[in-house]
Amino acid sequence: MSDRPVTPLLDKVDTPADLRRLKPEQLRQLADELRAEMISVVGVTGGHLGSGLGVVELTTALHYVFNTPEDKLIWDVGHQAYPHKILTGRRDRIRTLRQGGGLSGFTQRAESEYDPFGAAHSSTSISAALGFAVANKLAGKPGKAIAVIGDGSMSAGMAYEAMNNAEQAGNRLVVILNDNDMSIAPPVGGLSAYLARIVSSAPFLNLRDLAKKLVKRLPRPLADAARKTDEFARGMAIGGTLFEELGFYYVGPIDGHNLDHLIPVLENVRDAAEGPILIHVVTKKGHGYAPAEQAADKYHGVQKFDVITGEQVKGPAGPPSYTAVFAKALLAEAERDSTICAITAAMPSGTGLDKFQQKFPERTFDVGIAEQHAVTFAAGLAAQGQRPFCAIYSTFLQRAYDQVVHDVAIQNLPVRFAIDRAGLVGADGSTHAGSFDITYLATLPNMVVMAAADEAELVHMVHTAALYDDGPIALRYPRGNGIGVELPAKPQKLEIGKGRIVREGKKVVILSLGTRLEEALKAADRLDAQGLSTTVADLRFAKPLDAKLIRKLCTTHEVVLTVEEGAVGGLGAHVLTLASDEGLVDAGLKIRTLRLPDIFQAQDKPEKQYAEARLDADAMVDTVLKALRHNSVGVVGEARA
Numbered sequence: 001m002s003d004r005p006v007t008p009l010l011d012k013v014d015t016p017a018d019l020r021r022l023k024p025e026q027l028r029q030l031a032d033e034l035r036a037e038m039i040s041v042v043g044v045t046g047g048h049l050g051s052g053l054g055v056v057e058l059t060t061a062l063h064y065v066f067n068t069p070e071d072k073l074i075w076d077v078g079h080q081a082y083p084h085k086i087l088t089g090r091r092d093r094i095r096t097l098r099q100g101g102g103l104s105g106f107t108q109r110a111e112s113e114y115d116p117f118g119a120a121h122s123s124t125s126i127s128a129a130l131g132f133a134v135a136n137k138l139a140g141k142p143g144k145a146i147a148v149i150g151d152g153s154m155s156a157g158m159a160y161e162a163m164n165n166a167e168q169a170g171n172r173l174v175v176i177l178n179d180n181d182m183s184i185a186p187p188v189g190g191l192s193a194y195l196a197r198i199v200s201s202a203p204f205l206n207l208r209d210l211a212k213k214l215v216k217r218l219p220r221p222l223a224d225a226a227r228k229t230d231e232f233a234r235g236m237a238i239g240g241t242l243f244e245e246l247g248f249y250y251v252g253p254i255d256g257h258n259l260d261h262l263i264p265v266l267e268n269v270r271d272a273a274e275g276p277i278l279i280h281v282v283t284k285k286g287h288g289y290a291p292a293e294q295a296a297d298k299y300h301g302v303q304k305f306d307v308i309t310g311e312q313v314k315g316p317a318g319p320p321s322y323t324a325v326f327a328k329a330l331l332a333e334a335e336r337d338s339t340i341c342a343i344t345a346a347m348p349s350g351t352g353l354d355k356f357q358q359k360f361p362e363r364t365f366d367v368g369i370a371e372q373h374a375v376t377f378a379a380g381l382a383a384q385g386q387r388p389f390c391a392i393y394s395t396f397l398q399r400a401y402d403q404v405v406h407d408v409a410i411q412n413l414p415v416r417f418a419i420d421r422a423g424l425v426g427a428d429g430s431t432h433a434g435s436f437d438i439t440y441l442a443t444l445p446n447m448v449v450m451a452a453a454d455e456a457e458l459v460h461m462v463h464t465a466a467l468y469d470d471g472p473i474a475l476r477y478p479r480g481n482g483i484g485v486e487l488p489a490k491p492q493k494l495e496i497g498k499g500r501i502v503r504e505g506k507k508v509v510i511l512s513l514g515t516r517l518e519e520a521l522k523a524a525d526r527l528d529a530q531g532l533s534t535t536v537a538d539l540r541f542a543k544p545l546d547a548k549l550i551r552k553l554c555t556t557h558e559v560v561l562t563v564e565e566g567a568v569g570g571l572g573a574h575v576l577t578l579a580s581d582e583g584l585v586d587a588g589l590k591i592r593t594l595r596l597p598d599i600f601q602a603q604d605k606p607e608k609q610y611a612e613a614r615l616d617a618d619a620m621v622d623t624v625l626k627a628l629r630h631n632s633v634g635v636v637g638e639a640r641a
């Protein structure tokens with residue numbers, strides 16, 4: 001080895017145009033620097049690490065070969081796009097990832113012309129890329145669209161719906177299947193087994209020879225050699241039949257960390273006259289960083305960490321998370337009742353169901369990234385006498401809304417929905433916020449909707465849901481830790497549709513739903529200190545509403561404030577409808593609703609998001625004072641003066 005110092009290349013590469021000025025033999029060094037930069041960045045910011053490390057070479061090769069941003073590069077989910085961000089003019093801001101005012105942890109159209117399509121929910125990339133490709137075809141433009149999708153994201157039906165329609169894009173569409181044999185947890189289902197069979201077949205093991213042959217045999221452009229195109233696309237393929245049946249030319253598997261393999265294949269695909277083409281690239285999640293490679297989850301998502309040791313910074317020891325409390329409570333119910341089973345859509349650790357799985361493997365179902373299937377599968381289980389808990393984040397349940405309405409609610413089947421990450425989610429931002437579940441669920445006939453005010457309430461709600469067989473029932477709880485209340489030794493069965501008074505007063509009443517109760521109690525103390533005696537009720541149920549309690553409180557107080565961590569159309573709307581239907585407002589009652597503002601709130605620290613949303617004690621006090629002074633609160637969500 002030479003002792004000459006190596007001049008960093010990454011400092012010279014601000015955009016893909018700079019990258020394309022490098023010689024192919026310089027790309028290895030660039031990729032190594034890119035990987036080191038990414039590790040150093042995520043060590044400081046936290047975030048998604050393993051997925052990005054696995055696509056460092058692929059990112060480099062794609063921008064080197066394709067003419068981005070004219071060619072549209074669309075990353076599925078977008079959590080693996082940190083190296084892409086570094087190479088596309090955002091290196092100077094990369095250390096602001098996932099912070100207020102900083103770069104998003106996913107791709108975002110507003111952020112860069114190199115992010116043609118925003119993402120964060122999985123399995124949308126092929127549909128979107130197809131849209132770009134067909135738009136180019138209609139406009140007579142030459143640009144290509146390249147979707148990069150992981151094997152986990154390929155488990156969602158939407159990816160196949162898109163592939164089933166892809167033929168019309170011809171050679172303008174390229175799909176790269178990034179197969180790292182991992183999702184967040186190990187991937188599940190038949191597709192994963194199928195890909196594993198392809199990769200373990202003899203030709204892949206002789207990949208080096210194969211790639212050499214490929215480069216030698218392929219004339220460019222392939223348009224001039226249709227026969228060989230076919231040989232390339234089909235002859236090389238070993239087991240790509242599934243994709244071929246869907247109309248794709250299958251190429252692969254290719255070693256996704258070997259630039260000498262990747263570049264010529266991508267060049268040939270770029271120049272191919274035929275299409276659409278699917279390239280099966282095999283990578284290793286966490287590649288090139290030993291702590292990530294060795295971790296069971298390949299460092300899918302991490303806190304800040306020490307780059308040398310890989311050790312993640314632990315937050316101060318606090319109360320258990322809502323997720324952990326839910327998981328423990330469900331386990332206790334399952335010990336008592338053998339018909340209780342649990343369903344997750346590729347989020348066993350995120351939902352806490354990994355614990356359930358250890359104890360009751362035969363009663364746990366990880367269906368892959370397939371929320372729609374999860375819900376209808378649960379409906380079938382419920383119809384046949386099982387008691388399924390479908391544990392899905394609020395934001396991902398959106399995808400299964402028709403299944404919730406049509407397969408569960410209309411048939412009044414007792415599916416239990418455990419809705420995690422309900423409300424604001426801090427660094428993950430608007431794509432992951434659980435803003436809409438109260439609204440979209442409480443509008444449905446037959447549905448029961450509960451929100452836990454603290455972790456003890458969550459335990460009661462899990463118990464209540466387990467015992468409730470009369471129809472669908474949902475319980476929502478937020479991201480993060482509980483507030484440290486003691487957990488009940490014996491859970492209570494709550495009366496459906498009954499709230500509770502937490503604090504008695506005379507003039508003002510706060511009707512709270514969910515964990516904003518803590519702030520409501522702070523606001524009540526401050527209002528009391530100003531001579532405004534305040535009652536606080538925890539309604540527990542957004543549906544059915546405790547009409548009796550609300551009626552009583554509305555007729556005995558002067559100001560009513562509803563508080564919920566959900567969008568307009570939820571608790572506030574239901575209380576207003578009740579008050580209007582029953583003429584409670586006719587006598588001059590002042591009702592105000594605090595809910596999430598009518599904007600997609602960007603990532604930030606939770607306290608800042610709550611302040612922006614006007615869902616903290618300050619906003620509650622302010623709203624009550626304004627209601628008493630002016631009978632008007634101004635625009636919800638407006639910045640404080």
Ligand SMILES: Cc1ncc(C[n+]2csc(CCOP(=O)(O)OP(=O)(O)O)c2C)c(N)n1
Nearest residue numbers: 051120121122150151152153182183184346
């Ligand atoms: C609809 C939806 N459900 C769940 C998730 C949560 N999620 C984020 S990344 C991921 C795994 C993706 O696996 P894969 O596509 O193989 O990418 P990898 O992280 O392995 O690179 C999951 C389940 C999501 N983003 N979208």
